[in-house]
Amino acid sequence: MLGFSCRVFVLSVLLASTSGLAQDRRHVSEPGLPVSVCVTLTSSAQSKDDTQRLQDSINHCQPGAAVRLIAGAAGTGFVSGPLIMKSGVTLWLDRDAVLAATTNPLAYDNDGRCGTLDHKGNGCRPLILFNGTRGGGIVGEGIIDGQGGQPMIGHNETWWQLARRAQTEGSKQNIPRLIQIDHAHDITFYKVTLRNAPNFHMAMNAVQGATFWGVRIDTPAGARNTDGIDPGASQDVTIAHSFIRTGDDNVAIKAGSAGATRYISLIDNHFYWGHGLSIGSETVGGVSDVLVQGLTLDGTTSGLRIKSDASRGGLVSNVSFEHVCLRNNRRPIDFDTHYDAKAQGSKIPVFRDIVLRDVTGASGDLVMRGYDDTHQLSIMLDGVRFAPDAHWKIEFTEIQTGPGGVRPALLGKSQSAEVYAGCVGSWVTFPGS
Structure with missing residues (x-):
């Protein structure tokens, strides 16, 4: 164990559930498809760049209506550079419709750096931008393909190869995100598939109200920095009934200097390869009121993860x-407050009021690591069951238990009456696999 410094409190009764408060404050139900369409566009083999007609359609669409994309002849799709969404306008991709991101770095370029490595990064615009919008979103059973694994026009490598080279060379990559949502309100994503993003699939900053329902995110495990959905400095976000496999965090809830992230619900989701369900590593703005309910994590490197360090820490x-x-x-x-072992600073991460209830897993390391004796990690375990060969690694952690207990046993704690049974019947194959 990691220098075991664990304070154990066995409770005879379960503490009051926090889940009544820790969630999206909106009443969220399954969205529907638009009832009003302002224009319908059909993919064509003759079109090599659909950016202008897509942007013109969005610009001229009235709030409350949708731009509908439908598939034309087999093998055709829409190819686009950056698009800017308008308040109240929805992009509707029919089944079999594909919107592919151009692989030309010049199309995304901010200042001559997109598609290159340097020490700045952030040199590219995203494929789709919601900025200061209210309402609208992206719906339908079609596909948005970032083409991260295709060679960049004018280059001899893909976006993903550029990202991997940045890692080996200690540089920062200038690569476009698939979708960026900034300072927006009441955005909806429904049933759409996002795949092969060059960088993050969905990045959010200062968003008030967002629903992701039935979304599929599908990108290879080796594609660096391809996070699935990242709420940052945002409130009242629900991710439900979605399927995510990607090359980085499946979901990462962050709070940097832009402000707190809180009132987040993840309900009945399935994660596959990726780095797991993460909070952090930026937590300096504070992360709170998060409810995760009904989640499977099948093959993620980490499972339930809270990560930060002294250079970017705050209260979770x-x-x-x-x-x-x-x-x-x-x-x-x-759960690790020393995410970067070399990090220095005074932004000490504190994780407290964390509850694990009816959590079942197989083998692996079970890490709960507070910062120091003054900044303990505070957690309650109730019905937490892992395989007998799982290993607890605990440091600077105060543990409480509910009546469901815990397995494998911890020092001074009663075991769960139930043994590890492997969650038979809970596993779902990624749709379309």
């Missing part, structure tokens, strides 16, 4: 993980 509190199934994870539980 009131987080509930309920009815979670894990398997094939290196670190099914990975």
Whole structure:
């Protein structure tokens, strides 16, 4: 164990559930498809660049209506550079419709750096931008393909190869995100598939109200920095009934200097390869009121993860993980206040009021690591069951238990009456696999 410094409190009764508060404050139900369409566009083999007609259609569409994309002849699709969404306008991709991101770095360029490495990064615009919008979103059973694995026009490598080279050379890559949502309100994503993003699939900053329902995110495990959905400095966000496999965090809830992230719900989702469900690593703005309920993590490197360090830490509190199934994870539980062991600074991360209830996993390392004796990690375990060969690694952590107990046993704690059974019947194959 990691210098075991664990304070144990066995409770005879379960503490009051925090999940009544730790969630999206809106009443969220399954969205529907638009009832009003302002224009319908059909893909064509003759069109090599659809950016202008797509942007013109968005610009002329009235709030409350949709730009509808439908598939033409087999093998055709829409090819586009950056698009800017308009308040109240929805992009509707019919089944079999494909919107492919151009692989030309010049199309995304901000200042001559897109498609290059340097020490700045952020040299590219995203494929789709929501900036200061209210309402609207992207819906339908079609596909947005970032083409991250295709060679860049004018280059001899792909976006993903550029990202990997940045890692080996200690540089920063200038690569476009697939979708960026900034300072927006009440955005909806429904049933759409996002795949092969060059960088993050969905990045959010200062968003008030967002719903992701039935979304599929599908990108290879080796594609660097291809996070699935990243809420940052945002409030009232629900991610539900979605399927995510990607090359980095499946979901990463962040709070940097732009402000707090809180009132987040993740309900009945399925994660596959990726780095797991993460909070952090930026937590300086504070993350709170998070409810995770009904989640499977099948093959993620980490499972339930909270990560930060002294260079970017803050308070993470009131987080509930309920009815979670894990398997094939290196670190099914990975709560670490020393994410970067070399980090220095005074922004000490504090994780408290964390609840794990009915969490079942297989083998692997179960890490709970507070910062120091003054900044303990505070957690409650209730019905937490792992395989007998799972290993607890605990440091500077105060643990409480509910009546469901915990397995494998911890020092001074009663075991769960239930043994590890592997969550039989909970596993779902990625749709279309």
